[in-house]
Amino acid sequence: MTITATRPSSQSAQITCVCCEKPFGIQSQDCPGCHAPADLSKVVAERGVPPKFVSVIGPSGAGKTVYLGMLLDMLSKGTCSLRGLPNGPFSLDVQQETIRALEQQRFPEKTPTEADEWRWVHCEVAPAKRPKRIVDVVTPDLAGEAIALELEHESTYPVIRSVLSKSAGLLVLFDSAQARDDGRTEDIFAMKLVSYLANLFRGEGPLRWRKNRLPIAIIYTKADACPEAMEDPQAFAHATMPGFVQGCDRHFARHQYFASGIVGSYAMGIDGYGRKQHMPLHIEPRGIIEPLEWLMEQV
Ligand SMILES: Nc1nc2c(ncn2[C@@H]2O[C@H](COP(=O)(O)OP(=O)(O)OP(=O)(O)O)[C@@H](O)[C@H]2O)c(=O)[nH]1
Ligand SMILES: [Mg+2]
Numbered sequence: 470m471t472i473t474a475t476r477p478s479s480q481s482a483q484i485t486c487v488c489c490e491k492p493f494g495i496q497s498q499d500c501p502g503c504h505a506p507a508d509l510s511k512v513v514a515e516r517g518v519p520p521k522f523v524s525v526i527g528p529s530g531a532g533k534t535v536y537l538g539m540l541l542d543m544l545s546k547g548t549c550s551l552r553g554l555p556n557g558p559f560s561l562d563v564q565q566e567t568i569r570a571l572e573q574q575r576f577p578e579k580t581p582t583e584a585d586e587w588r589w590v591h592c593e594v595a596p597a598k599r600p601k602r603i604v605d606v607v608t609p610d611l612a613g614e615a616i617a618l619e620l621e622h623e624s625t626y627p628v629i630r631s632v633l634s635k636s637a638g639l640l641v642l643f644d645s646a647q648a649r650d651d652g653r654t655e656d657i658f659a660m661k662l663v664s665y666l667a668n669l670f671r672g673e674g675p676l677r678w679r680k681n682r683l684p685i686a687i688i689y690t691k692a693d694a695c696p697e698a699m700e701d702p703q704a705f706a707h708a709t710m711p712g713f714v715q716g717c718d719r720h721f722a723r724h725q726y727f728a729s730g731i732v733g734s735y736a737m738g739i740d741g742y743g744r745k746q747h748m749p750l751h752i753e754p755r756g757i758i759e760p761l762e763w764l765m766e767q768v
Contacts, residue, residue: 556593663720
């Protein structure tokens with residue numbers, strides 16, 4: 470990760486993108502290739518230590534934006550076993566939007582599918598007891614629909630491939646109620662994801678059939694409305710998404726199942742389009758930190 474002044478003029482200085490590794494002019498706000506904020510690459514270059522990406526993926530509506538926003542909020546408050554320091558103002562957008570929405574008893578908006586509109590997050594996370602053991606949570610808040618398209622047609626969204634291939638660990642989210650009520654659909658998406666990841670992280674030569682050691686934390690979200698997932702996430706995964714479980718066992722040596730939920734109580738409301746909406750009345754986050762804690766022990 471280097472910032473190289475190729476000519477005396479600062480206008481021509483180049484920086485290497487931390488995500489897609491392409492060089493671009495230091496004057497740009499974002500990498501023209503993958504839209505990662507230039508500040509992200511600058512901070513990492515100055516620190517001199519390559520970042521360990523931890524990214525958040527999952528189908529549309531899985532709860533990625535809510536989970537990420539809540540995770541960042543809890544990390545920055547410093548009240549749990551992990552501490553997190555957001556790098557750059559861009560890193561606060563997802564947290565701010567999620568918390569503001571929840572305070573107004575609503576959920577944040579769906580993430581747009583255009584890659585240049587994704588908000589990026591860079592948060593330096595370390596255990597409270599071992600502050601030097603830093604892992605960077607670096608991820609754009611990806612849109613589930615874009616992930617689905619990328620799984621169907623590789624390189625539709627090159628940024629997704631770049632982010633994933635940089636990842637030292639993954640947080641993979643599924644909607645627990647969706648898995649319980651329509652496990653087949655969720656399982657098919659999940660199996661496509663496993664085979665995409667297995668291809669991406671496949672070793673070379675004679676080692677290529679070995680199980681990959683990339684740690685994957687699988688999180689059943691919205692478990693506040695699905696007690697069976699909260700009770701035993703692993704048994705829940707076996708019962709609802711057997712294909713995915715087999716895929717993970719086959720390809721990834723280190724994976725663990727978790728459940729999370731942020732709602733203590735909610736009411737049903739009607740939005741401006743006449744659609745029924747859940748209104749979170751009381752926020753009571755559960756199972757948000759544990760998956761990252763486990764991941765950090767593995768990377
Ligand atoms: N009960 C409950 N509902 C949740 C929770 N998290 C998310 N939801 C619901 O799930 C919806 C989708 O959550 P998002 O975080 O926007 O989902 P996403 O994965 O970011 O979706 P895309 O942006 O389309 O990829 C929200 O609008 C809420 O209705 C949770 O912890 N509990
Ligand atoms: Mg989203």
